[in-house]
Amino acid sequence: MRIAAHDGLYDAADDPPRLRGVRCADCDAVAFPPFAIGCEVCGSEAIAPAQLAGAGTVHSVATVHLHGGKDIAAPFTIAEIQLDDGPLIRATLVDVVEADAIGARAEARWCVTRVDDDGNEVVEPRFAVKA
Amino acid sequence: MTAPLSALRPVHVIGVGVHPYQKPSDTPYTALGVHAARAALADAGIAWTEVETAYTGTATTAMGMSRLMYRHLGSTGIPMAQVENASASGSTAFRQACIDVAAGIAEVAIAVGVDKPLKFGMPGSAAGLHDLVGSRVAPFTHFALLANRYLHDHGATPEQFAMVAVKNSRNGALNPNAQRQKARTLDEVLAPPQISGPLTRLQCCPVGEGAAAAIVASDDAVRGLGLDAGRAVRVLSSASRSEIIYRGENFDAALTRETTAVALADAGVTAADLDVVELHDAFTVEELLYIEAMGLAAPGKAAAELAEGQFDIGGRVAVSASGGLLSMGHPIGPTGVGQICELTTQLRGEGGERQHPGARVGLAHMVGVGAVCVVHVLAAP
Numbered sequence A: 001m002r003i004a005a006h007d008g009l010y011d012a013a014d015d016p017p018r019l020r021g022v023r024c025a026d027c028d029a030v031a032f033p034p035f036a037i038g039c040e041v042c043g044s045e046a047i048a049p050a051q052l053a054g055a056g057t058v059h060s061v062a063t064v065h066l067h068g069g070k071d072i073a074a075p076f077t078i079a080e081i082q083l084d085d086g087p088l089i090r091a092t093l094v095d096v097v098e099a100d101a102i103g104a105r106a107e108a109r110w111c112v113t114r115v116d117d118d119g120n121e122v123v124e125p126r127f128a129v130k131a
Numbered sequence B: 001m002t003a004p005l006s007a008l009r010p011v012h013v014i015g016v017g018v019h020p021y022q023k024p025s026d027t028p029y030t031a032l033g034v035h036a037a038r039a040a041l042a043d044a045g046i047a048w049t050e051v052e053t054a055y056t057g058t059a060t061t062a063m064g065m066s067r068l069m070y071r072h073l074g075s076t077g078i079p080m081a082q083v084e085n086a087s088a089s090g091s092t093a094f095r096q097a098c099i100d101v102a103a104g105i106a107e108v109a110i111a112v113g114v115d116k117p118l119k120f121g122m123p124g125s126a127a128g129l130h131d132l133v134g135s136r137v138a139p140f141t142h143f144a145l146l147a148n149r150y151l152h153d154h155g156a157t158p159e160q161f162a163m164v165a166v167k168n169s170r171n172g173a174l175n176p177n178a179q180r181q182k183a184r185t186l187d188e189v190l191a192p193p194q195i196s197g198p199l200t201r202l203q204c205c206p207v208g209e210g211a212a213a214a215i216v217a218s219d220d221a222v223r224g225l226g227l228d229a230g231r232a233v234r235v236l237s238s239a240s241r242s243e244i245i246y247r248g249e250n251f252d253a254a255l256t257r258e259t260t261a262v263a264l265a266d267a268g269v270t271a272a273d274l275d276v277v278e279l280h281d282a283f284t285v286e287e288l289l290y291i292e293a294m295g296l297a298a299p300g301k302a303a304a305e306l307a308e309g310q311f312d313i314g315g316r317v318a319v320s321a322s323g324g325l326l327s328m329g330h331p332i333g334p335t336g337v338g339q340i341c342e343l344t345t346q347l348r349g350e351g352g353e354r355q356h357p358g359a360r361v362g363l364a365h366m367v368g369v370g371a372v373c374v375v376h377v378l379a380a381p
Helices: B029-044 B066-073 B089-103 B139-154 B158-172 B186-190 B219-224 B251-267 B284-294 B302-307 B333-347
Strands: A002-004 A018-024 A047-053 A055-064 A076-083 A088-092 A105-115 A121-129 B012-022 B053-057 B080-083 B108-115 B194-196 B209-217 B233-242 B276-278 B361-368 B372-379
Touching: A055 B139, A055 B194, A076 A121, A076 B139, A088 A121, B012 B029, B012 B219, B012 B333, B029 B066, B029 B108, B029 B209, B053 B066, B053 B089, B053 B333, B066 B080, B080 B089, B089 B108, B089 B209, B089 B233, B089 B333, B089 B361, B089 B372, B108 B333, B139 B194, B139 B284, B158 B186, B158 B284, B158 B302, B209 B333, B233 B251, B233 B333, B251 B284, B251 B361, B251 B372, B276 B333, B284 B302, B284 B361, B333 B361, B333 B372
Parallel strands: A002 A121, B053 B080, B053 B108, B276 B361
Antiparallel strands: A018 A047, A055 A076, A055 A105, A076 A088, A105 A121, B012 B209, B012 B233, B108 B209, B233 B372, B361 B372
16 A cells, blocks of 8 residues: 655545645644744634645756755755745655746656655655646 | 834944854854954944943853853843844844843943854754654755746846856955855856755855844944944844735845835935845845845846946945855854844955945845844944
8 A cells, every 4th residue: 555755744545646635724824844833924723634636747857966865866946846835845845857847837746755654655746847 | 102223212333343254163163253343342342341232143152151251241230131142143133132222221232153063953843843844955946946937937047146256255254254265156156066956055055153243332332432433334223024915026135125115214315215134144145035025136047237347346236245144154143143243344445355336225135034124224323
């Protein structure tokens, strides 16, 4: 079975991947990653979970050669994705791309980061840029 | 009723001093800080016993570090405290010293920025926050994302980013307190190692150790202590803001635009009046973004104007005459105070080989993780 590499950010049973965000009941602001303490726009405590589609537009990209991550080998490309459902998020891309990918559509798909001792696939959503 | 700094008692920088920024060494922070403080006292021509309050800008060294340092100047019992505001720690310590003098709480106050790169605790991890990228995104990748977006928006080239480091290395080579002392060519700046996006190693600032000190005083103190008013640099304004929700606009640039606008308005000047600017050029792309956000160039025009030499020493407005964070270095706590030291030197006309001719009005700008922004405007005596 699939297991999420990050707790609380998505449900590995979804297909295609969706992201767990929050929506403010008072001002309608949507945020990812999720938080429960208070809305960063208006301060309201009326925050509810919101499922966000893993689809959006590439706002920027950077191909990383130096980093502190333990579970991925450089080079890889980090993107800022303007999600259709609101927030600007950061995610890893499936492929290494250059700055001409800015403005393109991107969609999340599951990537296996490792296989655990019980044979489970540990997965995270990465985004694929559509040509 | 509230009032900006400019409506309170006049504040003057009367003495500045720096311990060279350098790679981490065995020198204790106490020795770094006292070196800078003694240099500032000597520059002002006053004794430590005249200083009535002390603020220490620091973010990466230790808790409660002020008294262990200042005791080596003599234990006078004055109030002292650490000011932590990420990269803007030194700027915020200086602001607090100015506020004390402006409000009449003190006649003479000192801000000392001092740090050794011992511990870097980030607030997100302390809060238990995590996202999809974690430690795959180091600070330079945050700015590499900005750099590629700038390329996309303005048709700029990676060489134009690199030109920022070429200029600032030329200035840093003239600054004996700079961590990077070598003037670099475009080829050298563009050479590997590639770090992230278009950023190469020499387009990222060095984080080492050092110290910088600035002493501020009231009109009464300048007169009463018999100081040379011709070397007292006026603090025209102090502005500090934090990030709001900008909905699409880059927050580093938007926060810089807002905070700079407040500082210029309180000072009664415009961007066109600025002669010398020290800004948060931790990564090359930032200098171009902030030049535009401050109103020193139209959006998308900073790179071309930089290439023309408009931001050189002797150009339209000297940007990062000290070498900036890219060449003077960014030891965190000292950095914002070091900018005040550079502006003071320039506005007194004491810049030697780095002197920008006719420097009358200067601006210092830092942003810090959070995000926060602190801007000061200073004027020649």
